[in-house]
Amino acid sequence: MTSKYETVIGLEIHAQLSTESKMFCSCSTKFGAEPNTNICEVCTGQPGALPKTNKKAIELAIKTGLALNCKIEPYSVFARKNYFYPDLPKAYQISQFDLPIITGGYLEIEVEGKKKKIKLTRIHLEEDAGKLVHKGAERIMGSEESLVDYNRGGTPLMEIVTEPDIRSPLEAKIFMEDLAHLLQYLGVCDAKMEQGSLRCDANISIRPVGQKELGTRSELKNMNSFRFVQMGLTAEVARHTELKESGEKIIQETRYFDTKTHETKSMRSKEEAHDYRYFPEPDLITVEPDKEWIEEIKTTITELPEKKKERYTKEYGLSDQAAETLISTKELSDYFESCLKIEKKPKEITNWILGDITAYLKAKNLNIKDINLPPGEVIELIKLIEKGTISGKIAKEVIVKTLNTGKTIKDIVSESGSTQISNEDELQKIVEEAIKNSPKQVEQYKSGKKAIIGYLVGQVMKASKGRANPGLANKLLKQQLD
Amino acid sequence: MKINIDQVANLARLNLTEEEKKLFGEQLSNVLDHAEELQKLNTDNVKPTSHAIPMKNILREDKVVPCKNTKDILKNAPEEEDNMFKVPRIIEE
Numbered sequence: 001m002t003s004k005y006e007t008v009i010g011l012e013i014h015a016q017l018s019t020e021s022k023m024f025c026s027c028s029t030k031f032g033a034e035p036n037t038n039i040c041e042v043c044t045g046q047p048g049a050l051p052k053t054n055k056k057a058i059e060l061a062i063k064t065g066l067a068l069n070c071k072i073e074p075y076s077v078f079a080r081k082n083y084f085y086p087d088l089p090k091a092y093q094i095s096q097f098d099l100p101i102i103t104g105g106y107l108e109i110e111v112e113g114k115k116k117k118i119k120l121t122r123i124h125l126e127e128d129a130g131k132l133v134h135k136g137a138e139r140i141m142g143s144e145e146s147l148v149d150y151n152r153g154g155t156p157l158m159e160i161v162t163e164p165d166i167r168s169p170l171e172a173k174i175f176m177e178d179l180a181h182l183l184q185y186l187g188v189c190d191a192k193m194e195q196g197s198l199r200c201d202a203n204i205s206i207r208p209v210g211q212k213e214l215g216t217r218s219e220l221k222n223m224n225s226f227r228f229v230q231m232g233l234t235a236e237v238a239r240h241t242e243l244k245e246s247g248e249k250i251i252q253e254t255r256y257f258d259t260k261t262h263e264t265k266s267m268r269s270k271e272e273a274h275d276y277r278y279f280p281e282p283d284l285i286t287v288e289p290d291k292e293w294i295e296e297i298k299t300t301i302t303e304l305p306e307k308k309k310e311r312y313t314k315e316y317g318l319s320d321q322a323a324e325t326l327i328s329t330k331e332l333s334d335y336f337e338s339c340l341k342i343e344k345k346p347k348e349i350t351n352w353i354l355g356d357i358t359a360y361l362k363a364k365n366l367n368i369k370d371i372n373l374p375p376g377e378v379i380e381l382i383k384l385i386e387k388g389t390i391s392g393k394i395a396k397e398v399i400v401k402t403l404n405t406g407k408t409i410k411d412i413v414s415e416s417g418s419t420q421i422s423n424e425d426e427l428q429k430i431v432e433e434a435i436k437n438s439p440k441q442v443e444q445y446k447s448g449k450k451a452i453i454g455y456l457v458g459q460v461m462k463a464s465k466g467r468a469n470p471g472l473a474n475k476l477l478k479q480q481l482d
Numbered sequence: 483m484k485i486n487i488d489q490v491a492n493l494a495r496l497n498l499t500e501e502e503k504k505l506f507g508e509q510l511s512n513v514l515d516h517a518e519e520l521q522k523l524n525t526d527n528v529k530p531t532s533h534a535i536p537m538k539n540i541l542r543e544d545k546v547v548p549c550k551n552t553k554d555i556l557k558n559a560p561e562e563e564d565n566m567f568k569v570p571r572i573i574e575e
Contacts, residue, residue, distance in 0.1 A: 019544050026547035035565045036556055040549030044558075056544035077532045084495060086569040099532075133566070147566035275493060280532035288538040 005206040005244065007237050008214055009166035013179065015158045015189040016128065016197040017060045022154035023127040024051030024094060024284075029156070031195075035149040043127075043154030045090030050283050053078075057156040058287055060188040061101050061125050062297045064158060067186055067304065068120060070105030075288050078125075078281040083274065086148050087129040095159075097278040100124035101287060107182070109174050118175055119163040128155040158189070164203070164214065169233035176200055177226050184330050185305050193225050200229055205250075206240045215240070215250065220264060222256040232257030236264050308333060316346035325354055331369045338375040348382045356396055360403050372406040373399075380409045388422045389413070393466045422469040424476065427460075430468060431476045434459040445481055453477055483514040 022029055025042035041049035065072050079097035102123035109116055130153035132146045160179070166172050180191035180198055191198040205217035218240075223232040235257065243250050255264040303311070305327045312323035327333050332353070339349045357378075361368060381399060384390045390398065390413055401412045413419060421427050434456055435442055444452045453474065460473040487507035491498045498506065549555075559567040 021544050021546045026542070026545060027549060028546045036567070037552055037565075038548075039552050039555055041551070041555070044555050046555070052540070052542045054544050055541035058541065082493075086567070086572060132572075134572075144571055146569050146572055147563055148569060149566050277493070282533070285533050285535065285537045285540055287541075 003241070004209055005241055006209050006211075007168055007233075008164045008205050008207065008217075009169075009172050009233060010164035010203045011160075011162045011166065011172060011175065012201045012203070013160040013162075013176070014128075014199040014201075015064075015160065015183055015191065017057050017156040017158055018187060018189055019054055019056045019060070019156050021054060023054055023057055023125070023156035025049075025154060027154065033151055035147075036151060038151040039153070043089075044150055051094065051281075053284060053287070054156060057125060058101070058289070059297050059300075060156075060186075061123060061158050062289060062294060063186055063301060064160075064183065064188050065102035065105065065123055066294070066298055067182060067301060068105040068107055068123075070102045070120060070123065072289055072294055073099065073101055073103060074290075075099060075286060076101040077286055078284045079278045080281050081126075081276045081278055083276060085129070086146060087132050087150075087153065089130070089150060089153060093127060093129065094281050094284070095126035095278075096124035101289075107175065107179060109171070109178050111168075111171050111174055116171070118165045118171075121161040121163055123158055123160050126157050126159060128152050128157045169230045169237060172202060172233055173226050173230035176229050180226075181305055181328075186301065187330075193229075196224065199224070202229070202233060202236075204233060204236050204240070206237060206244065215244075216252050218250070218252065218264075219254045220257060221254060221267070222259075224259075228257060228259060231262060232264060235262060239264060305333075312346075316350075318346060318350055322350050322354060326350065329368070331367060335368050335375060339378050342376055343379040343382070345379070345382055349378060352378050352381065352399070356399050357403075360400060371403060373403055377402060377409050384409065384413065388420055388469055390420045391461075391466055391468070391470065393461075394420065397466075419467065420469050421464055421467045422472055424472065427464075427468055427472055427476060430460050430463050431473060431480060434463060435477070435480055442481065453481075483511055483518055485510045485514060 016029075019029055021027060022038075022043055025040050027038045027040050027043055030038065042051055062072050064070075076096060077099040078094050080092040081095045081097070082092045084091050100122045103121070105120040105123075106117045107120070109118060130148050130150040132148055134146050135144060162175070166175060176193070176198075180193070183189040183191045183198070189197060193200070200223055202220045202223070203217045204220060205215035207213065207215040218236065220232055220236050223229045236255070240250055254267045256267055257263075258265050308327050309320075309323045312318045312326060313320060318326070325332075326336050336349060336353055339353070340346060343349075357368075357371070357373070360366075361371065381395055385392055385395050398409060398412050398416075401407070401416070402409050405412070407415075421430075438456060438459060441452050441455050445456070456477050457470055457473050460468050460477070461470060485507055487498070487503045487510070490510065491503070491506075556562055556565065556567070560570075561568040
């Protein structure tokens with residue numbers, strides 16, 4: 001759709017880092033603990049408590065910076081951002097201001113077949129705030145009182161800021177999906193928007209096509225899924241366009257996406273313009289990563305999704321689509337590769353993973369990491385088929401039974417007596433029976449309609465409850481009839 | 483250097499009496515005057531610093547050490563409910 005306006009979007013993304021402990025103290029970052037049990041003197045701002053920086057958090061940020069083609073700054077400083085809010089017990093957030101740990105860089109995305117680089121401004125580290133529960137109302141506005149849980153307060157956050165390079169809500173969604181994917185592969189963040197481990201705010205404006213200066217922007221919050229990123233921004237583009245068309249003024253404000261009405265709404269409050277009075281955090285010293293440390297961190301970056309996909313298609317001869325599906329989550333590609341390590345049968349393994357296993361997972365609403373099917377079992381199944389012990393059809397039943405019961409493939413096969421009949425004498429009886437029961441088809445065969453043999457093989461399979469070796473059945477039938 | 487004591491007080495959420503405004507206003511102005519004095523120094527060849535101590539990269543390993551005083555911390559709550567800090571209405575209508 002062409003429009004006379006061009007959309008300009010920049011994103012601010014908050015990613016919770018996968019550390020065990022908090023950014024500046026040793027409290028656990030574990031999600032779902034009883035309220036206010038993972039708190040201490042430091043993260044609740046008790047007098048005299050002193051912060052100490054988590055080494056892992058620094059390393060994860062540098063790792064991300066390396067993967068996103070950024071500059072790792074040789075000198076970075078933490079700063080206090082001062083404001084009052086009940087979820088912030090110290091009345092300041094330790095963040096970074098003019099000297100962030102990472103600057104520049106880009107992420108290449110593909111939009112409708114075209115590659116495009118989205119430039120990054122910076123990545124900095126900071127601490128998360130606590131969690132508020134507003135009583136008696138869904139949103140803060142109507143609430144008489146609020147409850148605060150500080151468990152999340154102090155959790156390491158990495159804020160990624162993009163340049164205003166994004167040109168449509170779809171691009172924004174793709175960027176977020178690709179970024180989440182990358183963060184998962186890097187192991188720096190589990191990147192689940194619905195659970196809040198990855199959050200996205202957007203600055204958005206429109207301008208007449210060809211105009212250089214940016215239009216007045218609004219800031220959009222509360223888009224807690226990839227789909228809502230696109231929907232929220234689409235609604236906001238429509239609102240801006242309507243205001244422009246009717247000659248009304250767009251005001252610079254913060255809005256949120258109402259996921260029920262699919263509208264954006266103003267977060268009007270009496271708050272005056274923020275004056276954060278940033279200053280260097282006097283309780284923390286500078287972070288100055290040297291070359292050796294950065295090189296060491298570089299070695300922890302494993303193969304990234306794009307490279308993996310290329311290897312799957314080139315080395316293993318998988319289709320583009322199969323490779324794409326396998327790399328869609330790190331868990332899935334990890335599973336695929338663990339199978340591959342045991343036996344190099346990429347195509348067979350892929351067929352089972354993307355076929356029956358995926359179908360099972362979908363039906364049960366499970367994740368690959370939740371199932372009780374060790375990779376060795378997939379290989380066992382493939383081998384049993386190859387040896388002719390079970391048929392492909394029986395294998396499909398065996399894998400479902402294995403997944404359901406948690407028993408081994410071998411146990412299920414021997415219990416059900418569903419091993420394939422590859423013994424000629426045993427199969428011969430069934431073949432004879434099939435011929436006896438299908439006089440019409442036998443006649444057709446004899447009169448030259450050779451393709452009818454397929455029907456007879458089918459009868460043998462049916463009579464043997466799928467246990468007959470179809471190749472052998474075919475051979476025996478021919479021997480009888482020819 | 484004159485200071486806007488009302489703005490400073492407001493940012494710190496402090497209610498000052500007229501007397502206090504006068505007293506603290508003067509004191510803070512003196513601090514700024516002193517800072518202005520320092521601004522006159524030539525620092526062309528001095529690197530900016532955030533800290534007076536020549537140290538860098540003091541970091542801790544990512545290990546969890548649970549705090550034993552979480553209950554005591556909760557005692558600081560203006561009111562407590564379900565192990566949470568209860569606070570009054572945040573945004574006025």
